[in-house]
Amino acid sequence: RKEVEQDPGPFNVPEGATVAFNCTYSNSASQSFFWYRQDCRKEPKLLMSVYSSGNEDGRFTAQLNRASQYISLLIRDSKLSDSATYLCVVSTTDSWGKLQFGAGTQVVVTP
Amino acid sequence: DAGVIQSPRHEVTEMGQEVTLRCKPISGHNSLFWYRQTMMRGLELLIYFNNNVPIDDSGMPEDRFSAKMPNASFSTLKIQPSEPRDSAVYFCASSLPPSSLAGPNIQYFGAGTRLSVL
Numbered sequence: 001r002k003e004v005e006q007d008p009g010p011f012n013v014p015e016g017a018t019v020a021f022n023c024t025y026s027n028s029a030s031q032s033f034f035w036y037r038q039d040c041r042k043e044p045k046l047l048m049s050v051y052s053s054g055n056e057d058g059r060f061t062a063q064l065n066r067a068s069q070y071i072s073l074l075i076r077d078s079k080l081s082d083s084a085t086y087l088c089v090v091s092t093t094d095s096w097g098k099l100q101f102g103a104g105t106q107v108v109v110t111p
Numbered sequence: 112d113a114g115v116i117q118s119p120r121h122e123v124t125e126m127g128q129e130v131t132l133r134c135k136p137i138s139g140h141n142s143l144f145w146y147r148q149t150m151m152r153g154l155e156l157l158i159y160f161n162n163n164v165p166i167d168d169s170g171m172p173e174d175r176f177s178a179k180m181p182n183a184s185f186s187t188l189k190i191q192p193s194e195p196r197d198s199a200v201y202f203c204a205s206s207l208p209p210s211s212l213a214g215p216n217i218q219y220f221g222a223g224t225r226l227s228v229l
Contacts, residue, residue: 042222045220046217087154097208098167099156099218101156102153
């Protein structure tokens, strides 16, 4: 079983709509969580960290559910520029520098 | 800051040849990571360094792969001999060192080297 699992998608979203997707992680010792964004043929870039209480960054909202071991990302008022692959990233306390990346969820925003 | 710089951006080589990928981390970053990305396996960590010392190389596929970090501003990933299954995008990333209080720091990725082994 992979340590971080994501629905690969694609999620086809009309412009202006809301899209949400989850990521599950298997290691209960995981302590730090992030969402990275990767555009086609580009490098991954940090989108946002995920905090225990949940957090927002503009149109993006991230949630953490430790009991069920998943994190979620919600994008409101989708823009064409939101089209990308969103990578779920997890780190455990025993290896702070090492990040586990999910395979990514592809989002395609259509006009 | 110029960000993480990788070279070459593209490499096409023949099976059996030696390939050397290069990375210059962001100045002041003490941690450096080498990843490989393929459609089948996603993004895989190959090896990472803290203060130029390899900390975890458990992701290095086999003895054909080796990585060095002779100083704080330069690292290489070498494949010798290369095989077609090594074809992938290789990313280098750097970050400030992890903190026991704050956890891992943000990793900044270079643009990657797209390797094709024929």
